[in-house]
Amino acid sequence: MSMDLQGKACLVTGASRGIGAAIARMLADSGAIVAVHYGSNKAAADSVIESLPGTGHMTIRADLSHPEDAGRVVDEASSEMGRLDVLVNNAGIFSPHPPLDVSTEAWLESWGGILAVNLISPAVLCQAAAKVMAEQGGGRIINIGSRGAFRGEPECSAYGASKAGLHSMSQSLAVALGSKNIQVFAVAPGFVETDMAKSLLDSDAGDAIRAQSSANRVARPEEVAEVVCFLASTGAEFMTGGIIDVNGASYLRT
């Protein structure tokens, strides 16, 4: 499926690999101009750009573990593309820190690092994007959360908390920015076939993880990208404030 996003200026963070790369490709397939943000993997970001149909795409590098620099990503994307219609906050990290196995210093360091990339930088990007979008008369913000916010993350509670925070921020901003014609969504995937999940999916735990869904598999990155493209499209306007599950019924929340 491909939506009509002809000429829409879109910024996708963490688009050098995985879900973000699939989102960038599907947005461009739908006619959008895409700013491909990456953290450290320039070669991968360049190869995503080369694979995109159309012209006007660009790469932007920024380490989102430094939230004070995150607003620059929006500034560069919007000045190069002339506007910003869609922001997808996709970049994220997961690193295990079982509560009883690490020192307080390591626990704090892990919490700080994960919250910086997964929640605080997206908050800065949202604020910068909202300013641009309000001036131009509207826009869409789509934040990639996680099933883990609902189901729990026993090996990485900071990850679960960061994603719960991202969901909550999306809902608050949907209310705060609605009068400016800015719609805000969160997408909450279960496991997805990417580098982030690879070691677990390839481990002895892989079969049990796939069996969490009655489809006996995890999501493909393109399945998350389809949902994001729909949320970026005209028809999704009144879904603002929604948190959309993409988990193959592996976890049903009330």
Ligand SMILES: NC(=O)c1ccc[n+]([C@@H]2O[C@H](COP(=O)([O-])OP(=O)(O)OC[C@H]3O[C@@H](n4cnc5c(N)ncnc54)[C@H](OP(=O)(O)O)[C@@H]3O)[C@@H](O)[C@H]2O)c1
């Ligand atoms: N995979 C899953 O099972 C799953 C499930 C639920 C939710 N999610 C969420 O979906 C999103 C994408 O996940 P994924 O599986 O596609 O991850 P991935 O394959 O590990 O890719 C992560 C992306 O984020 C970027 N990134 C990481 N740290 C960064 C930093 N400090 N500064 C800037 N960019 C940084 C990476 O850029 P570089 O490589 O260029 O550094 C890369 O493009 C994340 O928010 C994740 O939490 C994933």
